[in-house]
Every structure is written in structure tokens, then in C-alpha cells.
Amino acid sequence: MSETHPTLALGFARVLLGRAVSARFTGDAPWLDALLPLLDPFPAVSEGPVPAPAVEILASADGTQWLVRASGDEAVFDAPVEVARQVEWGLFAAAVYDAPLPLCLHAGAVARDGGVLLLPAESGAGKTTLTLALAARGWLPLTDDLCPLDERDGAMVALPCPRCCHVSHASQAALAARGVALDGPVGGVAEYYRPLAWGQSAPLRWIVAPRYEAGAPLAIEPLSQAATAALILHGSFTHAGRGGRDQWPAALAIGREVRGYRLTYSDLAAAFDAIDAIARGAPP
Amino acid sequence: MASDLAGPLTRRADVPMEVMPDGSALLYDPLTDQGHVLTPLGALVWDMCDGTMSADQLVAEVTAALPDVPDLIPTVTALIDEFARLDLLAGSAVI
Numbered sequence: 143m144s145e146t147h148p149t150l151a152l153g154f155a156r157v158l159l160g161r162a163v164s165a166r167f168t169g170d171a172p173w174l175d176a177l178l179p180l181l182d183p184f185p186a187v188s189e190g191p192v193p194a195p196a197v198e199i200l201a202s203a204d205g206t207q208w209l210v211r212a213s214g215d216e217a218v219f220d221a222p223v224e225v226a227r228q229v230e231w232g233l234f235a236a237a238v239y240d241a242p243l244p245l246c247l248h249a250g251a252v253a254r255d256g257g258v259l260l261l262p263a264e265s266g267a268g269k270t271t272l273t274l275a276l277a278a279r280g281w282l283p284l285t286d287d288l289c290p291l292d293e294r295d296g297a298m299v300a301l302p303c304p305r306c307c308h309v310s311h312a313s314q315a316a317l318a319a320r321g322v323a324l325d326g327p328v329g330g331v332a333e334y335y336r337p338l339a340w341g342q343s344a345p346l347r348w349i350v351a352p353r354y355e356a357g358a359p360l361a362i363e364p365l366s367q368a369a370t371a372a373l374i375l376h377g378s379f380t381h382a383g384r385g386g387r388d389q390w391p392a393a394l395a396i397g398r399e400v401r402g403y404r405l406t407y408s409d410l411a412a413a414f415d416a417i418d419a420i421a422r423g424a425p426p
Numbered sequence: 427m428a429s430d431l432a433g434p435l436t437r438r439a440d441v442p443m444e445v446m447p448d449g450s451a452l453l454y455d456p457l458t459d460q461g462h463v464l465t466p467l468g469a470l471v472w473d474m475c476d477g478t479m480s481a482d483q484l485v486a487e488v489t490a491a492l493p494d495v496p497d498l499i500p501t502v503t504a505l506i507d508e509f510a511r512l513d514l515l516a517g518s519a520v521i
Contacts, residue, residue, distance in 0.1 A: 366446070366448055366449075366450030366463065366465070367446035367447060367448045367450050368444075368446050368448075368450035368451050368452040368463045368464065369450065369463045371444075371446070371452050371461070372452055372461040372462075372463045375452075375454075375461040376460075376461065380459075386454060386456075386459045386460070386461065387454060387456055387459075390442075390444075390454055390461075393461075394444050394446075394452065397446060397452070398446060398447060
């Protein structure tokens with residue numbers, strides 16, 4: 143591997159979210175065939191010191207099982223694809239923890255017309271489907287679940303994170319029905335897809351916290367500025383040595399500057415219309 | 427009685443409040459690393475928990491200041507009780 147560093151006997155290092163992270167492994171590594179395509183858009187570390195490995199993968203003596211250590215957890219896998227999933231997650235968890243950014247949010251994000259719509263939500267709220275489906279209305283995804291934010295020229299700017307999206311079979315069907323094509327499964331890993339095109343960094347303009355509920359009527363609730371700031375604070379991943387108190391100024395700034403809404407929906411077309419209306423400044 | 431809390435209500439000194447331009451406000455509790463959203467009325471009540479008034483006195487003060495606002499007593503009582511439930515008040519005792 144070209145990215146193998148002298149300090150990593152067998153290993154690799156990538157720059158994720160502006161932070162170099164590395165993994166070290168022993169023995170045969172058939173899981174690399176699945177993992178490396180997942181990491182493809184992220185550059186290898188080409189200069190400077192490589193940090194201590196955030197993930198370790200230890201092969202069993204007979205080469206049929208792998209112990210993966212990441213973020214203080216360890217688990218044994220016997221399928222290379224499962225090793226790849228776990229290592230990819232471990233590398234991103236380490237990068238988020240150390241990311242040199244004011245905020246990293248658990249949120250989808252899409253860009254259009256030079257502005258970004260942030261979609262913060264818990265897992266299972268439907269943000270991956272909505273994030274990718276908005277391509278049908280000209281919105282390009284920056285991320286489906288991990289949105290880095292940086293302050294540039296006094297504005298909060300959302301950055302792309304071209305990590306693979308975890309797209310369930312149901313979401314794949316919903317997206318196909320809207321004519322939204324995806325690239326994948328990446329590395330042959332089931333349910334790991336990328337959009338055909340990514341959006342560019344742009345200032346945060348709109349915040350919509352989506353919630354899919356089967357059969358629910360469309361509901362849009364404007365949020366107060368404090369509720370919008372709280373949404374950002376609660377959706378922020380914890381950084382090394384930085385809790386909510388350190389993220390508080392950035393969350394408050396966003397709450398003051400960007401209008402927030404809660405959106406409950408069961409029909410994607412209705413959600414699209416509501417989001418387009420919010421983007422036009424005329425929420426229904 | 428407005429609330430079961432005894433004695434003057436004192437907000438915790440380590441919990442900052444930021445009032446936003448629209449009047450809503452956000453508290454940050456460093457012990458739980460949680461933010462709490464307040465309405466403008468909630469921000470007023472929090473500000474009045476300065477150690478000079480009991481719950482009853484605070485409710486009377488707010489209702490006197492906002493005579494046209496309906497259902498104020500239960501709303502203010504609920505706010506005070508919520509502050510206490512979230513341990514945002516210093517040394518509150520329930521009687």
C-alpha cells in the first residue's frame with residue numbers, strides 16, 4: 143500500500159475531517175478490499191507525523207477472524223465486510239473526536255443556490271433518505287449524517303463529508319421511485335452508497351429538523367432562536383476536552399442567524415414542497 | 427401555594443442564560459452538559475430567581491407585572507418546578 147507509514151508496520155493513515163487518523167493491523171487483511179473504497183475520497187497522509195493508531199485489527203492465527211479495537215471497544219468479526227464497516231466507523235469516530243472544528247453535527251446537509259440546508263436528526267428519523275432524495279429538487283448532498291461546520295468570514299459554513307451513506311433497502315426503493323440514482327454498493331458493502339454528485343461548502347442558511355412518521359400529516363413548526371441553538375447543541379458530537387460549553391458560542395451564533403423549523407412528514411413530495419417553501423422564505 | 431419549594435429561589439450561579447433577539451433564551455447546565463430552552467416568560471422567571479423571593483412571592487410579582495396574561499399562575503409554577511426538577515436552583519428544599 144502506498145500510504146503505509148514507516149511507523150505503522152502494517153497500516154494506513156487518512157485525513158478525515160481535517161484530522162489524520164490511522165489504523166494498524168496484523169496478519170492477512172482481506173477486509174481491505176472492502177474498506178479502501180469506503181475511504182477513497184479521503185486523502186492519505188502524505189507528510190508529517192502519523193498519530194497513534196485509532197483502530198487496531200488483529201487477525202486470528204488461522205486468519206478466519208479479526209479482533210477490531212476502536213474507541214475503547216473491541217469486537218470479533220469473521221466476515222471481512224463486517225471488519226471493514228467497523229474499521230470505517232472507528233476511524234470516523236476518532237476523527238470526529240479530534241476534529242479541529244467548532245462543531246461536528248449529527249445531521250444531513252444539502253446545498254443549493256450557494257446556501258446549505260442542515261437536517262439535524264437522531265438516527266432513524268429519515269435524514270439519509272430525505273438528504274439524498276432532495277437531489278430530485280436540485281439540492282446536492284454534503285453529508286447524510288456527519289456535518290462539519292467551520293467559521294469563515296464571520297459565517298458558519300457547512301463542509302462536505304463524502305463518507306458513504308448507509309442506505310437501507312427501503313430508502314433505496316424510495317430514492318429509486320424519485321429517480322435518484324446512487325453509486326454503490328461501495329466496496330461491495332451492502333447498503334453503503336454515495337450520491338452521484340456532492341455539494342460544495344456554503345454558508346448555513348436554513349435548518350430543518352426532519353422526522354418521518356408513517357401516515358403523519360405534514361407539520362411544520364417554526365423554532366425559536368433558542369430552540370434552534372439547542373438543536374445544534376444537542377446534535378453536536380462531543381470533542382476531545384470540549385463539551386457543550388465550548389460549543390455554546392457557535393450554537394448561539396447559529397440560533398441567532400439561521401431560522402430553524404421542525405418538519406414532520408410521511409410523504410417525500412410534501413416534504414420537498416415544504417423545504418422549498420422554507421428556502422424561498424415562505425414556509426407553508 | 428404556588429409551589430412546594432421553600433425559601434428564596436436562587437438560580438445556580440454556574441448556569442449561564444443567553445437571551446436571544448427573539449426573546450427566547452437558552453440555559454446551559456455544565457454539570458449535565460445540557461441546554462434548556464426558555465420562552466420569554468421562562469427567561470423572566472429565571473432572571474427573577476435571584477435569591478430575593480420565595481416561589482409564592484415570585485408568582486405574585488409576575489402576575490402583578492403581567493395582569494393581562496391568562497393562566498399565569500400555573501405556568502409560572504410549572505416553570506419554577508421544572509427548574510427545581512432539573513436541579514437548576516441552588517439549595518432548593520421541597521416542603
